[in-house]
Amino acid sequence: MNHQPKTAIILCTCSGIISEKIDWEKVRTQLAGHPDKPVVTTDELACGADNLEKLAAWLKEQGPERVVVAACSPREHERTFRNLLTAVGINPYYLQMINVREQVAWVTADPDQATRKAARLITAALQRVGHHQPLMERHVPVRTDVAVIGAGPAGIQAALTLARAGRIVTLIEKEPFFGGMPVRFEELFPNLECGPCLLEPGMGELLHGPESEHIKLLTLTEVTEVKGSFGNWQLTLRQQPRYINPELCIGCMICATVCPVRRENRWNCGGELAAVDGPFVGALPNLPHVDAGHCLKLNGRECGACLAECPVEGALDFNDTIRDSVVEVGAIIVATGAEELPVSPPVFAGRDNVFSAYAFERLLAMTGPSGGELVKGDGSAPASLAIVQCAGSFDDVVTYCSGTCCQAALKYAHISAAKREGLTVTRLIREQVVAGVNAARLFNHDHSHVIRYRGLGDLTVAETPNGRVITCASSGTQIPADMIVLCGPTVPSQGTAQTARLLELGVDDAGFIAPIHALSGSFLSPLKGIYLAGTCRGPGDIREAFASGTAAAGVALSELVEGRDLAVDPQVAVVDVEQCAGCKSCIRVCPYKAISWNEVAKTADVSDILCRGCGTCVAVCPAGAITARGFSRAMLRAEIEGVLS
Amino acid sequence: MSCQTMPDRAPYPAAEVMSAGAPTEVRIVAFLCNWCSYAGADKTGMNQLPVPAELSVVRVMCSGRVEPTLILETFQKGADGVMVLACHPGDCHYKEGNLRAFCRAELLERMMPQLGVNPARFYFDYVSAAEAEKFSQVTNDFVASIRALAGTDSER
Ligand code: SF4
Ligand code: SF4
Numbered sequence: 001m002n003h004q005p006k007t008a009i010i011l012c013t014c015s016g017i018i019s020e021k022i023d024w025e026k027v028r029t030q031l032a033g034h035p036d037k038p039v040v041t042t043d044e045l046a047c048g049a050d051n052l053e054k055l056a057a058w059l060k061e062q063g064p065e066r067v068v069v070a071a072c073s074p075r076e077h078e079r080t081f082r083n084l085l086t087a088v089g090i091n092p093y094y095l096q097m098i099n100v101r102e103q104v105a106w107v108t109a110d111p112d113q114a115t116r117k118a119a120r121l122i123t124a125a126l127q128r129v130g131h132h133q134p135l136m137e138r139h140v141p142v143r144t145d146v147a148v149i150g151a152g153p154a155g156i157q158a159a160l161t162l163a164r165a166g167r168i169v170t171l172i173e174k175e176p177f178f179g180g181m182p183v184r185f186e187e188l189f190p191n192l193e194c195g196p197c198l199l200e201p202g203m204g205e206l207l208h209g210p211e212s213e214h215i216k217l218l219t220l221t222e223v224t225e226v227k228g229s230f231g232n233w234q235l236t237l238r239q240q241p242r243y244i245n246p247e248l249c250i251g252c253m254i255c256a257t258v259c260p261v262r263r264e265n266r267w268n269c270g271g272e273l274a275a276v277d278g279p280f281v282g283a284l285p286n287l288p289h290v291d292a293g294h295c296l297k298l299n300g301r302e303c304g305a306c307l308a309e310c311p312v313e314g315a316l317d318f319n320d321t322i323r324d325s326v327v328e329v330g331a332i333i334v335a336t337g338a339e340e341l342p343v344s345p346p347v348f349a350g351r352d353n354v355f356s357a358y359a360f361e362r363l364l365a366m367t368g369p370s371g372g373e374l375v376k377g378d379g380s381a382p383a384s385l386a387i388v389q390c391a392g393s394f395d396d397v398v399t400y401c402s403g404t405c406c407q408a409a410l411k412y413a414h415i416s417a418a419k420r421e422g423l424t425v426t427r428l429i430r431e432q433v434v435a436g437v438n439a440a441r442l443f444n445h446d447h448s449h450v451i452r453y454r455g456l457g458d459l460t461v462a463e464t465p466n467g468r469v470i471t472c473a474s475s476g477t478q479i480p481a482d483m484i485v486l487c488g489p490t491v492p493s494q495g496t497a498q499t500a501r502l503l504e505l506g507v508d509d510a511g512f513i514a515p516i517h518a519l520s521g522s523f524l525s526p527l528k529g530i531y532l533a534g535t536c537r538g539p540g541d542i543r544e545a546f547a548s549g550t551a552a553a554g555v556a557l558s559e560l561v562e563g564r565d566l567a568v569d570p571q572v573a574v575v576d577v578e579q580c581a582g583c584k585s586c587i588r589v590c591p592y593k594a595i596s597w598n599e600v601a602k603t604a605d606v607s608d609i610l611c612r613g614c615g616t617c618v619a620v621c622p623a624g625a626i627t628a629r630g631f632s633r634a635m636l637r638a639e640i641e642g643v644l645s
Numbered sequence: 646m647s648c649q650t651m652p653d654r655a656p657y658p659a660a661e662v663m664s665a666g667a668p669t670e671v672r673i674v675a676f677l678c679n680w681c682s683y684a685g686a687d688k689t690g691m692n693q694l695p696v697p698a699e700l701s702v703v704r705v706m707c708s709g710r711v712e713p714t715l716i717l718e719t720f721q722k723g724a725d726g727v728m729v730l731a732c733h734p735g736d737c738h739y740k741e742g743n744l745r746a747f748c749r750a751e752l753l754e755r756m757m758p759q760l761g762v763n764p765a766r767f768y769f770d771y772v773s774a775a776e777a778e779k780f781s782q783v784t785n786d787f788v789a790s791i792r793a794l795a796g797t798d799s800e801r
Contacts, residue, residue, distance in 0.1 A: 073683075073687045074704070075679070075683065075684060075687065099687070099702075101690065102686065102687040102688075102689075102690030102691060103686050103687065103689075103690055103696070103702055105690075106689075106690035106691070106693050107689055107690050107693070107694065107695055107696035107781075108695075108696070108698050109695060110698065113698035114698065116698070117698045117701070120701060121701065124701070526740065571706075589745065591739050591740040591741060591742070592739075612739060613706055614706050614707035614709060614710065614738075614739035614742050615705065615706055615707055615709065615710030615742075616707060616709040616710065616739065616742045616745060618710060618712070619709060619710050619711065619712035619715075619745070619749075620712075620745075628706070628710065631705055631706060631710065633715070636703060636705070636715060637715075637718065639703050640674060640703060640715075640718070640719050640722055640724075641722055643672075643674060643701035643703070644672055644674070644701075644719075644722050644723045644724055
């Protein structure tokens with residue numbers, strides 16, 4: 001270094017606390033002989049408001065290019081002194097603080113040693129500041145629009161909350177209908193409230209209320225690519241054709257009645273749908289949807305029954321095509337949900353009248369395949385019902401509790417008994433977890449028999465002349481079981497797995513999206529600008545879904561404020577493109593996915609918005625191509641040389 | 646993140662390497678991560694626990710920033726001992742920088758004899774923001790052990 005910049009050194013006595021141990025006079029004498037000729041001042045209490053003013057005046061008078069402050073911990077006062085530098089027109093990153101209070105005066109018994117140590121650290125800082133570069137905090141505007149992926153209760157709630165605050169929301173749903181799981185549940189634990197009734201006001205508001213102006217609901221849509229970072233995400237979307245013009249269709253469903261094709265109704269777990277149809281009465285939006293796989297016309301065959309009968313010209317639109325689009329948003333809320341893993345243990349496989357919890361839910365529903373009647377496959381009434389809880393949980397298939405199957409089983413027991421007088425209901429449990437004030441209500445009205453079993457391997461099934469019986473091998477208990485409900489484990493939905501991959505979000509052992517902190521940050525992903533709601537984070541009930549939807553929207557609102565730019569810390573990593581060898585090592589190690597690959601230049605590229613300046617990439621780069629601003633190799637070397645000199 | 650060994654550290658065997666005799670001035674550089682270990686060093690000060698005067702702290706944002714070459718350079722420039730103190734596993738402010746630092750430390754320790762540096766001159770450990778006593782303990786033990794090494798090994 002040919003020109004040693006003029007450096008000012010501020011020595012703080014901290015009202016005598018520091019100078020009790022460190023003899024600043026001695027240090028000053030020593031510094032007077034320093035070849036760099038720094039200017040030095042001693043201050044009583046450098047962080048005090050009055051003293052800062054005095055120091056500002058002194059700095060202005062001295063006109064240094066760098067400043068070293070020997071005082072307390074930079075963790076406490078670095079910002080104070082950066083502001084001081086800014087105030088006198090010196091770049092705030094030309095500062096180096098030495099912590100002589102906590103780390104010298106208070107821990108060194110011998111004043112002589114303390115003084116020498118302080119002097120050594122100051123020498124190192126003097127050497128270090130020579131390598132400091134002027135840095136500027138950058139301000140970037142952020143978009144305040146938000147994309148919500150998944151239109152179940154959590155996503156709907158998030159979208160409505162954001163729209164009420166005036167935000168533009170794109171709500172992305174891959175099914176032709178929205179509302180997620182609970183909208184298909186007729187009665188909800190614990191008050192047997194009607195699921196659609198609970199959700200439909202919000203759904204209606206979203207489609208037709210004042211909020212609808214701010215919310216764009218895209219059904220049959222998936223996210224195919226995500227680029228960008230906090231404040232500036234770009235989502236590429238692909239919407240499958242519905243073959244229905246939503247502006248024109250009046251939802252009369254005449255098309256469905258005349259369509260000659262029948263397909264399985266996968267939303268209803270039973271029953272059939274026409275090729276053009278809606279899954280069940282009340283599904284929203286109130287539009288049919290043409291299944292391209294089954295529609296005769298779309299498969300090149302002679303048909304057009306629906307077209308002939310549809311009362312509205314143009315409502316059916318067989319020219320509809322895939323629509324690709326891009327939305328630009330400031331934040332993304334992931335609400336892609338969970339699903340029941342249908343288990344079919346060998347003992348139950350192939351037997352009739354065995355239901356998954358979801359299929360049973362639909363069986364009990366008025367809009368379900370049996371119109372809400374509790375009947376066996378042959379239409380006859382069951383005499384007994386066995387509900388196997390934790391079917392596959394606790395190490396059989398998954399290791400954890402699904403959190404809602406006790407609730408669901410209590411509900412099934414209650415509703416089934418009410419539907420069929422004299423029905424024998426047995427709940428097979430491994431554990432029973434129904435917490436909360438309201439839960440007790442249903443719990444106290446439970447008339448089912450409760451049997452504890454030891455996992456699916458503990459059960460055998462036999463058809464006897466008196467009906468079907470499940471035997472619990474461990475206890476020898478026999479359970480009448482004309483109908484069997486297997487409450488399978490809750491697992492991440494396909495959408496959750498796919499979205500986690502797309503956004504490069506980490507998942508936990510079970511495959512749910514891992515939040516930044518399980519307790520204090522359960523709505524936050526590790527990536528700024530991506531928030532989490534609902535069961536994509538793990539099992540939860542509808543109450544949790546509503547709460548987390550609101551919470552995620554709240555975080556997005558607080559972090560993306562209209563007119564408030566994003567302040568970007570300049571102390572980030574930068575890649576010297578000349579040096580980069582293109583090995584991509586840094587991309588792999590960055591914990592914040594801040595480094596991307598520049599295809600054109602064939603070099604790594606750090607996003608200063610995403611980078612948090614940890615320096616991990618600096619340490620792995622074999623080419624030495626990355627510099628951590630504020631903690632560069634040159635600065636650390638100078639500091640090391642200084643303390644060893 | 647994967648590493649061959651579990652990121653646990655045995656306490657430094659200070660007693661074994663300590664020898665009687667007059668204290669020698671040694672030069673120790675300690676790289677501390679800003680969030681845990683540096684805060685732990687601050688807490689040591691607040692609790693007025695002793696830290697050897699020979700120890701010079703170099704603050705880095707993350708222990709994962711400290712590459713082995715920087716440690717070797719520190720020895721080359723005349724340090725008698727180098728410490729890297731990191732956040733506890735699972736507590737890293739940057740998710741897993743401390744585990745990377747741990748893996749590198751393991752590797753470096755194995756390489757050091759071939760480079761002519763006694764591995765006993767290098768020390769890696771986890772010190773949280775709350776562990777004032779541990780900070781005081783490990784720094785004192787390490788400095789004592791380095792002092793005891795003086796004269797016993799001429800090479801560094
Ligand atoms: S580690 Fe270094 S050389 Fe490799 S891609 Fe990153 S910047 Fe380029
Ligand atoms: S400094 Fe850390 S956060 Fe920034 S790019 Fe490098 S590894 Fe990523």
